[in-house]
Amino acid sequence: GAGVSQSPSNKVTEKGKDVELRCDPISGHTALYWYRQSLGQGLEFLIYFQGNSAPDKSGLPSDRFSAERTGGSVSTLTIQRTQQEDSAVYLCASSLSFGGSATNEKLFFGSGTQLSVL
Amino acid sequence: GENVEQHPSTLSVQEGDSAVIKCTYSDSASNYFPWYKQELGKGPQLIIDIRSNVGEKKDQRIAVTLNKTAKHFSLHITETQPEDSAVYFCAASRGGGYQKVTFGIGTKLQVIP
Numbered sequence: 001g002a003g004v005s006q007s008p009s010n011k012v013t014e015k016g017k018d019v020e021l022r023c024d025p026i027s028g029h030t031a032l033y034w035y036r037q038s039l040g041q042g043l044e045f046l047i048y049f050q051g052n053s054a055p056d057k058s059g060l061p062s063d064r065f066s067a068e069r070t071g072g073s074v075s076t077l078t079i080q081r082t083q084q085e086d087s088a089v090y091l092c093a094s095s096l097s098f099g100g101s102a103t104n105e106k107l108f109f110g111s112g113t114q115l116s117v118l
Numbered sequence: 119g120e121n122v123e124q125h126p127s128t129l130s131v132q133e134g135d136s137a138v139i140k141c142t143y144s145d146s147a148s149n150y151f152p153w154y155k156q157e158l159g160k161g162p163q164l165i166i167d168i169r170s171n172v173g174e175k176k177d178q179r180i181a182v183t184l185n186k187t188a189k190h191f192s193l194h195i196t197e198t199q200p201e202d203s204a205v206y207f208c209a210a211s212r213g214g215g216y217q218k219v220t221f222g223i224g225t226k227l228q229v230i231p
Contacts, residue, residue, distance in 0.1 A: 042223035109161030
């Protein structure tokens with residue numbers, strides 16, 4: 001596609017339920033990132049992928065959060081047993097590759113998934 | 119790890135005036151400093167970036183400056199227009215083979231017509 005696509009755009013769930021958020025990166029982009037944006041907060045790093053592997057998972061808030069990427073393309077972020085504090089916008093971004101030039105390091109963001117946990 | 123601090127958190131300027139947003143970073147190994155603009159309901163978009171081997175970069179009405187010794191970098195927007203109203207994020211990364219990008223908390227800029 002033309003840009004990074006995220007689905008759903010909005011998700012309302014009940015506390016304790018599991019949710020899956022999906023990200024379709026730009027075709028050919030090997031690096032993929034998940035960030036969380038809470039109301040009035042900045043962009044909190046969660047995890048990134050290079051291909052299908054995740055060299056840095058340090059931002060995942062708890063073991064309720066997990067992410068995977070298959071075929072070097074689509075990624076899903078799963079939140080188990082959702083809590084109210086999980087309510088936020090979850091943003092996905094992709095870039096062409098690691099390092100080397102500023103062009104490769106440019107992040108392209110999707111429009112995000114607004115998650116509301118009631 | 120890297121820590122990026124950004125201020126002010128909100129900024130209101132009259133149309134035509136200049137706006138300045140400042141950031142500091144902690145990791146002396148960081149060498150790539152992008153700025154992103156986020157409009158309501160959208161994801162952030164890169165508007166300008168600078169590398170540590172350059173002190174200043176300009177693109178039409180926006181410019182970035184970098185003081186690597188002091189670990190400061192700033193975004194300058196001149197002749198502001200209502201469409202400049204958005205949230206602006208500064209960020210820092212080491213680039214090269216390690217590409218975790220750490221963002222500041224964001225500055226909500228309002229340009230008053």
